[in-house]
Amino acid sequence: MGIVVQKFGGTSVADSECIKRVARKAIRCKEEGNQVVLVVSAMGRSTNQMIALAREISANPSPREMDMLLTTGEQVTISLMAMALEDMGHSAISFTGGQAGIVTDEFFGKGKIRSIDTKRMKEKLDQGNMLVVAGFQGITHEGELTTLGRGGSDTTAVALAAALDADVCEIYTDVDGVYTTDPRVVPNARKLEFISYDEMLEMASLGAAVLQPRSVEYAKQYDVKIHVRSSFNDSLGTIVREVSEMEKNVIVNGVAFDTRVAKITIAGVPDIPGVAMNIFNRLAKENINVDMIVQSNHKGDVNDISFTVSTSESKVALTVMEELNEVLKAQGISFDDTVSKISIVGAGMQSNPGVAASMFEALAEADVNIQMISTSEIKVSCIIAREEVQEAVKALHDKFELERK
Amino acid sequence: MGIVVQKFGGTSVADSECIKRVARKAIRCKEEGNQVVLVVSAMGRSTNQMIALAREISANPSPREMDMLLTTGEQVTISLMAMALEDMGHSAISFTGGQAGIVTDEFFGKGKIRSIDTKRMKEKLDQGNMLVVAGFQGITHEGELTTLGRGGSDTTAVALAAALDADVCEIYTDVDGVYTTDPRVVPNARKLEFISYDEMLEMASLGAAVLQPRSVEYAKQYDVKIHVRSSFNDSLGTIVREVSEMEKNVIVNGVAFDTRVAKITIAGVPDIPGVAMNIFNRLAKENINVDMIVQSNHKGDVNDISFTVSTSESKVALTVMEELNEVLKAQGISFDDTVSKISIVGAGMQSNPGVAASMFEALAEADVNIQMISTSEIKVSCIIAREEVQEAVKALHDKFELERK
Numbered sequence: 001m002g003i004v005v006q007k008f009g010g011t012s013v014a015d016s017e018c019i020k021r022v023a024r025k026a027i028r029c030k031e032e033g034n035q036v037v038l039v040v041s042a043m044g045r046s047t048n049q050m051i052a053l054a055r056e057i058s059a060n061p062s063p064r065e066m067d068m069l070l071t072t073g074e075q076v077t078i079s080l081m082a083m084a085l086e087d088m089g090h091s092a093i094s095f096t097g098g099q100a101g102i103v104t105d106e107f108f109g110k111g112k113i114r115s116i117d118t119k120r121m122k123e124k125l126d127q128g129n130m131l132v133v134a135g136f137q138g139i140t141h142e143g144e145l146t147t148l149g150r151g152g153s154d155t156t157a158v159a160l161a162a163a164l165d166a167d168v169c170e171i172y173t174d175v176d177g178v179y180t181t182d183p184r185v186v187p188n189a190r191k192l193e194f195i196s197y198d199e200m201l202e203m204a205s206l207g208a209a210v211l212q213p214r215s216v217e218y219a220k221q222y223d224v225k226i227h228v229r230s231s232f233n234d235s236l237g238t239i240v241r242e243v244s245e246m247e248k249n250v251i252v253n254g255v256a257f258d259t260r261v262a263k264i265t266i267a268g269v270p271d272i273p274g275v276a277m278n279i280f281n282r283l284a285k286e287n288i289n290v291d292m293i294v295q296s297n298h299k300g301d302v303n304d305i306s307f308t309v310s311t312s313e314s315k316v317a318l319t320v321m322e323e324l325n326e327v328l329k330a331q332g333i334s335f336d337d338t339v340s341k342i343s344i345v346g347a348g349m350q351s352n353p354g355v356a357a358s359m360f361e362a363l364a365e366a367d368v369n370i371q372m373i374s375t376s377e378i379k380v381s382c383i384i385a386r387e388e389v390q391e392a393v394k395a396l397h398d399k400f401e402l403e404r405k
Numbered sequence: 406m407g408i409v410v411q412k413f414g415g416t417s418v419a420d421s422e423c424i425k426r427v428a429r430k431a432i433r434c435k436e437e438g439n440q441v442v443l444v445v446s447a448m449g450r451s452t453n454q455m456i457a458l459a460r461e462i463s464a465n466p467s468p469r470e471m472d473m474l475l476t477t478g479e480q481v482t483i484s485l486m487a488m489a490l491e492d493m494g495h496s497a498i499s500f501t502g503g504q505a506g507i508v509t510d511e512f513f514g515k516g517k518i519r520s521i522d523t524k525r526m527k528e529k530l531d532q533g534n535m536l537v538v539a540g541f542q543g544i545t546h547e548g549e550l551t552t553l554g555r556g557g558s559d560t561t562a563v564a565l566a567a568a569l570d571a572d573v574c575e576i577y578t579d580v581d582g583v584y585t586t587d588p589r590v591v592p593n594a595r596k597l598e599f600i601s602y603d604e605m606l607e608m609a610s611l612g613a614a615v616l617q618p619r620s621v622e623y624a625k626q627y628d629v630k631i632h633v634r635s636s637f638n639d640s641l642g643t644i645v646r647e648v649s650e651m652e653k654n655v656i657v658n659g660v661a662f663d664t665r666v667a668k669i670t671i672a673g674v675p676d677i678p679g680v681a682m683n684i685f686n687r688l689a690k691e692n693i694n695v696d697m698i699v700q701s702n703h704k705g706d707v708n709d710i711s712f713t714v715s716t717s718e719s720k721v722a723l724t725v726m727e728e729l730n731e732v733l734k735a736q737g738i739s740f741d742d743t744v745s746k747i748s749i750v751g752a753g754m755q756s757n758p759g760v761a762a763s764m765f766e767a768l769a770e771a772d773v774n775i776q777m778i779s780t781s782e783i784k785v786s787c788i789i790a791r792e793e794v795q796e797a798v799k800a801l802h803d804k805f806e807l808e809r810k
Contacts, residue, residue, distance in 0.1 A: 016461035050481070056421035057485050058492035065491070068499050069484035072477035076455070079474035080462050086470070087463035094473050099548055143504055 002167035003125070004029055007039040007135065007157035012172055012231040013077050014044035022231070023084035025172075030090065030130055037121070037131045037164065039157040040081055042073025063108035064144065067137075071097070071145045074134035074153075081132045092130040095121070097146075098139030100131075102156065104146045111138055111146035113155070116163035125164075133160060154215035162222035169219070169226050171211060176230035177237035178203065178210055180402035181255035185393045188403040193236075195253060196243035200226075202345040202379045203256050216240065243347045251355055252346035252400040255393050259340045259386055261291070262314035263371065264321055265306040268331030275328065279305065282320055288313045292341070292374040292381065302331070306372060308383060311337050339371060340389045343381040344396055350377045362399035368392045407572035408530070409434055412444040412540065412562035417577055417636040418482050419449035427636070428489035430577075435495065435535055442526070442536045442569065444562040445486055447478025468513035469549065472542075476502070476550045479539035479558075486537045497535040500526070502551075503544030505536075507561065509551045516543055516551035518560070521568035538565060559620035567627035574624070574631050576616060581635035582642035583608065583615055585807035586660035590798045593808040598641075600658060601648030605631075607750040607784045608661050621645065648752045656760055657751035657805040660798050664745045664791055666696070667719035668776065669726055673707040673736030680733065681710065687725055693718045697746070697779040697786065707736070711777060713788060716742050744776065745794045748786040749801055755782045767804035773797045 006029065008022050022038070030036045041047075050069050054061045061069075078094035085092035097104075101117030121131055135153025138146050148155055154171060161169035176191065178200065183189040195203070197220035204213045210228055219226050219240065229237030269275050276295065283290055293307045309317045314337050321333045349355045356373075359380050363370060368391065372383035384392055397403065411434065413427050427443070435441045446452075455474050459466045466474075483499035490497035502509075506522030526536055540558025543551050553560050559576060566574035581596065583605065588594040600608070602625035609618045615633055624631050624645065634642030674680050681700065688695055698712045714722045719742050726738045754760045761778075764785050768775060773796065777788035789797055802808065 016458060019462060053421065053481075054485065054488060057424060058488040060492075061488040062491055065484045065487045065499060068487070068501075069481060072480045075477045075480075076458075076474060079470045080459065082470045082473070083459060083463040083466040086467055087465075094470060096473075096550075145501075 002034050003037065003161075003164050004034040005037045005039060005157050005161040005164070005166045005169045007153055007169065007171045008041070008231060009153060009173065010041040010044050010047070011174060013040050013081070016080070019077070019080050019084050022172075023081060023088055025231070026130060027085065027088060027090055034167070035125045037125070037133060037160055037166070038081060039133050039135045039153055039160060040074065040077045041135050041153040042070075043077050043080075046073045046076070067108045067111075067145050067147045070147055071134070071137045074136055078132045078134045085130050085132070090130055091128055092132060093124050094132040094134075096134050096139075097137035097156070098143075100133045100160070102138035102159070104138035104140060104148065106140050106142075106144065106146070108144075108146055110149035111140075113138060113148070113159050116159060118163050121160075121164065152212075154212045155218055158215045158218045158222070158224050158226065161224045162218070166224070169224050171215075171226055171228050172231035173210060173228060174231065175210060175228075176233065176235055177228055178240070178254070180253065181393050181397050182257070185257075185390050186255075186397045189397065190403050190405065192238045192253060194239050194241065196347045197240060198243070198378050199253050199345050199347050200240045202343065202376070203254055211240070251348040251352045252344045252402065254345045255342070255396045255400075255402065256345060257340060257342045257389055257393055259389060260311045261308050261339050261341050261383065262311045262317070262335070262337035263306060263308050263339045263383055264314070264317055264336075265304055265334045266321055266325060266328070266330050266332075267304045267334065268302040269305060269328050271301050271303050275303070276305065278328065279321075279324060280307075282324060283309075283317060286316055286320055288317050288320070292372055292383065294372050294374070308339070308341065308372070338386045339383050340386045341381050341383055342389060342392050342396070343379050344400065345379045347378050349379070356380045358399060359396060362395045363392055366391050366395035368395070407439050408442065408566075408569050409439040410442045410444060410562050410566040410569070410571045410574045412558055412574070412576045413446070413636060414558060414578065415446040415449050415452070416579060418445050418486070421485070424448075424482070424485050424489050427577075428486060428493055430636070431535060432490065432493060432495055439572075440530045442530070442538060442565055442571070443486060444538050444540045444558055444565060445479065445482045446540050446558040447475075448482050448485075451478045451481070472513045472516075472550050472552045475552055476539070476542045479541055483537045483539045490535050490537070495535055496533060497537060498529050499537040499539075501539050501544075502542035502561070503548075505538045505565070507543035507564070509543035509545060509553065511545050511547075511549065511551070513549075513551055515554035516545075518543060518553070518564050521564060523568050526565075526569065554619075557617075559617045560623055563620045563623045563627070563629050563631065566629045567623070571629070574629050576620075576631055576633050577636035578615060578633060579636065580615060580633075581638065581640055582633055583645075583659070585658070586798055586802050587662070590662075590795050591660075591802045594802065595808050595810065597643050597658065599644050599646065601752045602645060603648070603783050604658050604750050604752050605645045607748070607781070608659055616645070656753040656757045657749045657807065659750050660747070660801045660805075660807065661750060662745060662747045662794055662798055664794060665716045666713050666744050666746050666788065667716050667722070667740070667742035668711060668713050668744045668788060669719070669722055669741075670709055670711040670739045671726055671730060671733070671735050671737075672709045672739065674710060674733050675735075676706050676708050680708070683733065684710065684726075684729060685712075687729060688714075688722060691721055691725055693722050693725070697777055697788065699777050699779070713744070713746065713777070743791045744788050745791045746786050746788055747794060747797050747801070748784050749805065750784045752783050754784070761785045763804060764801060767800045768797055771796050771800035773800070
């Protein structure tokens with residue numbers, strides 16, 4: 001008998017009717033002959049409501065107490081889900097993260113899973129129970145409650161699937177799989193049957209918000225097969241797994257884009273060692289995530305350095321850069337928070353030269369100007385004006401014929 | 406430095422403003438030189454809301470999953486309270502029941518405290534922290550979450566005070582102490598400065614809903630001084646503690662009454678051994694709490710048996726009795742759910758004959774008919790018609806001159 005881990009997010013368990021629907025889905029999986037482990041998030045917007053309540057009390061609540069507060073959200077869902085399963089005639093048992101044996105490090109609010117002791121889960125599964133485990137949380141060796149940070153429920157599900165040696169980790173979402181690009185932008189976008197971990201990682205990091213990047217990294221590391229599928233129907237979704245040699249022939253698998261991007265350029269910084277280090281150390285100290293970085297030397301002894309950040313961090317980044325402009329005796333800062341990043345992703349790219357050129361050609365034909373370029377082994381990203389994103393996505397989707405299988 | 410345990414119920418922590426008010430009260434206690442342990446309940450009506458949510462999912466949720474659900478209520482409050490204390494500049498740390506070392510037996514929904522390991526609490530107190538402990542909950546040896554049943558937060562507070570050898574356990578309520586009777590009925594009712602555990606127990610069991618009887622039993626057992634006081638002002642309340650010999654001279658200390666009472670009589674049951682056993686075993690099986698029982702033999706070979714139950718259980722009790730009427734070949738059931746119980750309580754009663762007679766005299770003078778009588782060492786209770794309760798309470802309060810100290 002195989003083990004299936006099923007993860008349902010907050011919108012899938014938003015009220016009692018939703019919880020019953022999920023319970024029925026899980027029971028079908030059990031009746032097909034599987035041992036079932038559900039991983040669930042907090043109901044609907046309850047986490048946000050708790051955060052708002054904490055802010056009423058304190059502008060700067062301690063991470064330990066925030067975790068003490070937020071872990072209650074998933075605990076409510078697991079109890080209700082177990083009740084629903086029992087009410088439908090199936091024995092079920094709920095586990096907090098700690099009861100499931102999920103031990104994390106001591107970093108409140110962003111705990112990392114250290115180990116999972118599966119003894120109790122296996123015992124309860126073997127007794128015929130369905131398990132319902134609280135996502136997003138764990139316990140330290142000292143018994144402190146921790147949360148795993150953003151997207152933590154996906155990570156919980158993948159980590160449990162790895163620890164329990166599950167056949168598959170099913171992640172239920174409000175979309176029915178991973179598409180070649182956003183179907184709202186390109187109506188003939190195609191649902192992918194398979195995608196590799198690396199491609200999924202790039203797609204996720206690039207704005208296709210189906211899976212949290214950390215959970216994909218975890219799945220890759222422990223070779224966990226992920227099935228991304230819809231919580232609203234029973235059709236098959238997209239399988240994320242190791243790519244086969246044959247599939248490396250697929251050059252481009254998807255077009256991703258992210259419109260929450262700001263570009264900052266510091267012009268005319270002295271062309272001496274240590275300047276880039278200065279800039280990016282300073283940004284790192286402010287906890288600002290820098291994405292693309294481009295340096296160009298155009299006047300001999302000075303350089304222009306451009307980089308992109310998320311729009312949510314762009315104001316802080318701009319303040320930092322204006323201070324540095326003084327210190328570095330540079331020639332000024334330019335700032336643009338009306339740009340977007342557009343990317344093509346494909347595992348076959350590394351063995352197929354000319355893919356980047358095709359991308360630039362498609363964008364040129366669509367009259368889209370490229371402001372920055374960055375490449376990795378399996379993706380090419382360009383920064384363009386935000387108002388041109390939709391047109392650019394369509395152009396690339398057409399160029400690489402992604403609507404065809 | 407002494408330890409003070411302060412317990413605040415749901416209405417005292419109903420929203421963020423209430424929580425801040427409680428935090429300020431606790432900080433004053435700390436600044437007076439005490440080590441402070443707060444015990445808090447779930448916010449306002451959140452427990453009832455969770456129960457309603459569970460009922461939407463299942464008509465009969467398992468006690469284990471109910472405890473998994475309900476323990477989140479106190480966990481929310483402890484985190485917010487610790488945030489409030491920290492925000493006001495005091496180091497604070499919240500503990501779930503389990504983290505506070507409160508180990509219970511395995512009876513979900515009505516767990517009893519087995520032991521409290523105070524090591525971690527003492528360590529954190531000695532480091533200068535204020536502690537905030539979740540009331541109403543504990544953990545089993547196997548790591549299961551349990552609740553202590555009704556009024557459990559009072560019990561948590563008293564148990565912690567006993568385990569930590571606290572100077573006092575302060576129970577904050579919406580009244581400012583224990584009165585000779587309900588001040589809403591008798592305006593010159595007097596706040597008692599002291600009351601003994603036994604008297605408090607009788608008062609509590611008899612309807613004066615200031616403290617849960619179980620917490621008073623616990624306090625008596627471990628000799629914990631309880632201070633019942635108002636969460637809305639700073640005036641002294643009532644101290645509950647062991648009675649001194651001198652105080653045994655006080656004959657009657659209070660008048661208690663309970664209007665949620667129903668009386669059931671089964672008439673003409675055969676006067677043979679085992680009949681009463683039959684009746685009350687059968688009621689116990691239905692989990693019905695029988696309070697007063699009176700048996701009278703009036704026709705030689707048959708008896709009438711009367712007893713009282715809470716109005717909330719009277720319908721079930723009536724059904725059981727109608728079945729038994731057939732089985733026992735009795736002469737019929739009479740039922741009255743418009744009665745009330747009125748009681749006088751006093752530790753000195755046992756050494757002062759004639760107290761019961763004075764009570765009956767007072768009721769007769771007020772033209773109140775007595776339907777049933779029951780006595781214990783420190784109380785006399787009568788069943789009377791509900792519409793005569795207020796008059797009867799006033800008559801007894803006057804008779805025993807309870808307005809005088």
